[in-house]
Amino acid sequence: MWTSATVITFVRTIAAVVLAASAAHQGSLKLLVIALVVYWAGDSLDGAVARWRDEETRIGGVLDIFSDRLCAAAFYVGLAFLQPDLSPAIFVYLAEFMVIDCFLSISYLAWPIKSPNYFYVIDRTLWRWNWSHPGKALNSGLFAILLLVTGWMWVGLVIATALLVMKCVSLARLLRIGLPVPR
Known part of the structure; x- marks a missing residue:
């Protein structure tokens, strides 16, 4: 450890x-x-x-x-x-990141790979959307930077909602692949 x-x-x-x-x-x-x-x-x-x-x-x-x-x-x-006026966008993002993205990120444990960075051997599309360098930048960096630079809650809310939809699509794809978890 x-x-x-x-x-x-x-x-x-x-x-x-x-x-x-x-x-x-x-x-x-x-x-x-x-x-x-x-x-x-x-x-x-x-x-x-x-x-x-x-x-x-x-x-x-x-x-x-x-x-x-x-x-x-x-x-x-x-x-x-x-900056309480940003709260709606922030809490949509936190719901997406803390729950759905967390589940997606630990799903690698169902396969014999070291981390989500190697998820491309399971599903290249999921890896590209979530754990490739551009995927990681879009999933975490874009939201924070735009909120800090613009201070526009509505732009943040649109991005957070788009990320939430993308993570739900990723989750649906993961479930179609099937997690090889023992019963």
């Missing part, structure tokens, strides 16, 4: 959550953005280190997925606290 990558995951998660909580307490959007950068940079770093050191483990993948959810929740709840 304790690899260089999981240590990075723990450190980036603690740092991002503490920064987001401090940002909400201090009313600082700048500190909240720093929390988001720590989350994203740490998430990229832990995966890169795991692959570089040949330390990818299935349990490390699960830890990363759950840590991503905590970091995202801390950031978005902080953003809703600081």
Whole structure:
């Protein structure tokens, strides 16, 4: 369980959550953005280190997925606290990311692959939509950046709803493939 990558995951998660909580307490959007950068940079770093050191483990993948959810929740709840007018878009996004995307992301455990990054061996389309580099950028980066840059709740709500629909389509595709789970 304790690899260089999981240590990075723990450190980036603690740092991002503490920064987001401090940002909400201090009313600082700048500190909240720093929390988001720590989350994203740490998430990229832990995966890169795991692959570089040949330390990818299935349990490390699960830890990363759950840590991503905590970091995202801390950031978005902080953003809703600081900019309450964005709350409708934020909470649609959180429902999609915390529940449907989480289920999709841990579904890799039903197959003998190390993480969702290798889901292309199961279904290339699902992988492309959800875990390829462009898929990951569209699924997490686009929403946060547009909310921060524009502050337009309606644009965020349209994007969050589109992501929710795409994740529901992904879930339907996953269920058609069938999860090889013992009864």
